Amino acid sequence: MAYVLDIDALREGETPSRREMAWTVLAMSAPAILAELSTTLMQYIDASMVGSLGAHATASIGIVESTIWLLDGLAGCAAAGFTVQVAQLVGAGRDKEARDVFRQAIVSMLVFGVLLAAFGVAISGVLPAWLGADPSLSEDASRYFLVCSCAIVPIALARLGTGMLQCSGDMRTPSVLNVLSCVFDVLFNSLLIHGGDTLALGPVTFPVRGLGLGVTGAACGTLLAQTVTAAMLLWFACFRSERLALREGGTWTPQASTLRPAWTVCWPMLLERVVTSSAYVACTAIVAPLGVVAVAANSLAITAEAVCYMPGYGIETAATTIVGQAIGAQRRDLARSFARLSTVLGMVTMSLTGGIMYVFAPQIMGMLTPDAAVQQLGAQVLRIEAFAEPLFAASMVASGALRGAGDTLVPSVISLASMWGVRITLMAIVAPRWGLVGVWSAMAFELCVRGVLFLWRLLRDRWLEHASLR
Secondary structure (H helix, E strand, C coil), X not given: CCCCCCHHHHHCCCCCCHHHHHHHHHHHHHHHHHHHHHHHHHHHHHHHHHHCCCHHHHHHHHHHHHHHHHHHHHHHHHHHHHHHHHHHHHHCCCHHHHHHHHHHHXXXXXXXXXXXXXXXXXXXXXXXXXXXXXXXXXXXXXXXXXXXXXXXXXXXXXXXXHHHHHXXXXXXXXXHHHHHHHHHHHHHHHHHCCCCEEEEECCEEEEECCCXXXXXXXXXXXXXXXXXXXHHHHHHHHHCCCCCCCCCCCCCCCCHHHHHHHHHHHHHHHHHHHHXXXXXXXXXXHHHHHCHHHHHHXXXXXXXXXXXXXXXXXXXXXXXXXXXXXXHCCCHHHHHHHHHHHHHHHHHHHHHHHHHHHHHHHHHHHHHCCCHHHHHHHHHHHHHHHHHHHHHHHHHHHHHHHHHCCCCHHHHHHHHHHHHHHHHHXXXXXHHHHHHHHHHHHHHHHHHHHHHHHHHHHHHCHHHCCXXXX
């Protein structure tokens, strides 16, 4: 039977066996992996629905996709500043303080989400031109980015609700709700993207009666799905959570005692996200001159690669929660053990999914687009990336473990140096000669470098020296 992490027992000095620790990581990862599966399926479905409109529609989304990741990533970083506090407070048995952090986090994330959305709306009209997009793509790309910018507010709240439930020990509820988000996205996209025609998802076709909004409809579907999901996540966290339910009085006004440790955790992550996402935007600018087929293949290959991320992100989420709770329970020995074990498990599982991606790359791309040229180029770059997945997992899971201990500055510096010093530099050199194949080769090499650096940071144990936030 799987070992269930008992915070009270940890505080009293109980030490689980290595087998029990492995079961704990896997048991807590499984719901998070399910949530990532739903998100990945949502991306596949969006890509398939838009891909059926042709390479032009896919490229329109691909041009602004990296900037959307920037806004989404900033929301996730801000949420982490609060969720790490909650993980450590739960581990210390200070549930009332955890609930106060939660209240203040809702207000803070709402304000931050509105500011991010306003920024996105303000630049939506000129962003495609800034990125060097073909003029034929600009109108669709601008509209898509405008609507997705409005979706940042519910996305920020959904990330907060998911993180709060997970860090309080409830991995199942946010996973189920994120799966439902996938269902909502399919329903809304079916109504909004296509008109009165048929839709092809791989070899399957079926009739669709909708508004025919095309690329803009895909963004509207995301907005509606995320709004419904955010409302459900916050309702469960506020009223049904065993540890976080707001049944008694507390302050909703953000306090310095909450904002200060949140800022300590998230400012390096925010800086990292701005600079690394800017690097993704730079990648888009490097790919854009390679033509519509290259832009479409790049966008769809990134979506296809997400199949490898699922176990990595799931184990990363579990590592953040378990390490944070172990730190709160004053068990740094267990924090170290869980961090290392989680990283090994992540590397093993992503090695397997990387192998699957290598073997089935043509079939995966065939599910996402009917364009033969895009399929061929996308499959080629996916097989290059497959070799980097084990060390990509090391950087991903180790980063989550370090985050649970509040160690975000050095990991952020590592990511910044790797992205700009290795990836962008190599891409700029090889893209004119080797095209998209060169771009993805540079990406794979950089992921390996980053993985080695994160393993070095994790194994040195210096991240345990100042591992308590409150």
